[in-house]
Each structure stands twice: as C-alpha cells, then as structure tokens.
Amino acid sequence: MQRIIDYYYTHASPWAYLGHDAFLTLADKREYAVRFRPVSLTTVFAETGGLPLAKRHPVRQAYRLVELQRWRAYRNIPLTLKPAHFPVNPELADRIALAIAVDGGPVAAYSLAVFQALWTDELDIAQENVHRAILDRLGLNADATLAQAGEKPIIExxxxxxxxxxxxxxxxxxxxxxxxxxxxxxxxxxxxxxALADGRAPFVAP
Structure with a gap:
C-alpha cells in the first residue's frame, strides 16, 4: 500500500486549524506523505446530511464553543471563538491551496497561515488581498498563484x-x-x- 494519507479539510474549519500541525507532525513521524484535499463543506454536507453551524440546535452550538475552548487549551493554540469574519466562504483559500499543491509548493505553511488569518487575526479570508499578503510572505508569486487558482484545471x-x-x-x-x-x-x-504504527488492515462498516 502507498504510504499516503489523504487530508480532506476546508480553511473555514476551526477543527482543521486545531489539528493541522499535530497531524502533519504525526504523518512526518510515521514517514507518510500527505495529499492535501481541500473540499467544500457546503457540497459535502448537502450529500451526507450535515448541517451548517447556524442551522444546528442551540445546544449543539453551545457545546461546540465549549469543545473549542478545551482543544484550544489542550493544543496551546490561539483561537478566537467568534472571529469577526465567520461564517466565511473559504473557496478562494481552498483553490489557492490546490494550486500551490499542484506545483509542489508550501501548501502546509499556506494553510496554516490562512487558519491563523481567520481564527487568530480575524481577517476576511474571502478577500484576495489577505491571500496576496500570505503568498508574498511565503515567497510565492501572488499574481501567478491567484490566476492559477481561478483556472479550469484547479476548479475541476x-x-x-x-x-x-x-x-x-x-x-x-x-x-x-x-x-x-x-x-x-x-x-x-x-x-x-x-493505525499507522500497527499497519493493520482498514476497519470497514459491517
């Protein structure tokens, strides 16, 4: 079997942010490659029965905030519980990550920077200028990367x-x-x- 872990996530997810570094450290320790697979939760939820946050019962919404505080403390990661620009459309960030990954660029560092922009710095990650600043800091060509993120191969x-x-x-x-x-x-x-340590066969639903 190939030593690859597929990483499905979206940049609007606080849970992806909280686990990002821990997951990548784990994969590196076990010598597994990571295949970055940004997805639209709007599409996934529609097909699998999930609900966007605003449509969940208030009890579930309240418990989410408790869990975010627990994991924020456990991971020792700064995170604003109710950032100024959330909910937010993460599609631009997701597609930029795909464009960077296609070129073998620093997609892990880019995604972390986007998570921090939203969940720590309270920036609007739907805005192109936010990504230009991140791409510049990473030493990437912002114009070329943004253009590629809007092209048909990346959208497909x-x-x-x-x-x-x-x-x-x-x-x-x-x-x-x-x-x-x-x-x-x-x-x-x-x-x-x-599972990585044991090398066992996958568990499947009976």
Whole structure:
C-alpha cells in the first residue's frame, strides 16, 4: 500500500486549524506523505446530511464553543471563538491551496497561515488581498498563484475533491483517510497514529 494519507479539510474549519500541525507532525513521524484535499463543506454536507453551524440546535452550538475552548487549551493554540469574519466562504483559500499543491509548493505553511488569518487575526479570508499578503510572505508569486487558482484545471480538481470525499465516506473537516479508512476530526489523531504504527488492515462498516 502507498504510504499516503489523504487530508480532506476546508480553511473555514476551526477543527482543521486545531489539528493541522499535530497531524502533519504525526504523518512526518510515521514517514507518510500527505495529499492535501481541500473540499467544500457546503457540497459535502448537502450529500451526507450535515448541517451548517447556524442551522444546528442551540445546544449543539453551545457545546461546540465549549469543545473549542478545551482543544484550544489542550493544543496551546490561539483561537478566537467568534472571529469577526465567520461564517466565511473559504473557496478562494481552498483553490489557492490546490494550486500551490499542484506545483509542489508550501501548501502546509499556506494553510496554516490562512487558519491563523481567520481564527487568530480575524481577517476576511474571502478577500484576495489577505491571500496576496500570505503568498508574498511565503515567497510565492501572488499574481501567478491567484490566476492559477481561478483556472479550469484547479476548479475541476476542487469539484473532483468533493465527489471523491463523498464517495470515500468523508462528511466533515478535517478528515484523514488512510487506505480508504476515514478518521473524522482532529480528536481522532491518536487512533490514526495507532493505525499507522500497527499497519493493520482498514476497519470497514459491517
């Protein structure tokens, strides 16, 4: 089997942010490559029965805020519970990440910078100027990368990610897929680590 973990996530997800560095450190420790697969949760939720945050029961919304505080403290990562620009459309960020990944660029560093822009600096990641600043800091050609992110191959790849995520059984962000087995949520990283260490066959639904 290929030593690859598919990383399905969206840049609007605080959970993807909280688990981002921990996941990448884990994959590196176990000597697995990461395939970055940004997805639109709007599409995934529509096909798998998920609800956007605003449509969830108030009890679920309140518990989410408690869990964010717990994991923020546990991971020791700064995170604003209710940032100024959330909800936000993350499609531009997702497509830029795809464009960077296609060229073998620093997609991990880019995604972390976008997470921090939204969840720490309270910037609007739907705005192009936010990404220009990030790309410049990473030493990337902002004009070329933004243009590529809007081209047909990247848009088609982004759409393909949605279809492949749903077909694989992904229904939320982040999801880590190892040999077809889905590990949903950054709180499943210990289970993913065990699977990587054991090299076992994937668990499947009976």
């Amino acid at each position: 790849r982004y759409m393909a990610n949605q279809a492949e995520a749903i077909e694989t059984g992904v229904f939320g962000s982040p999801s880590y897929v190892l040999n077809g087995e889905v590990f949903w949520g950054q709180d499943r990283l210990d289970l993913l680590d065990t």
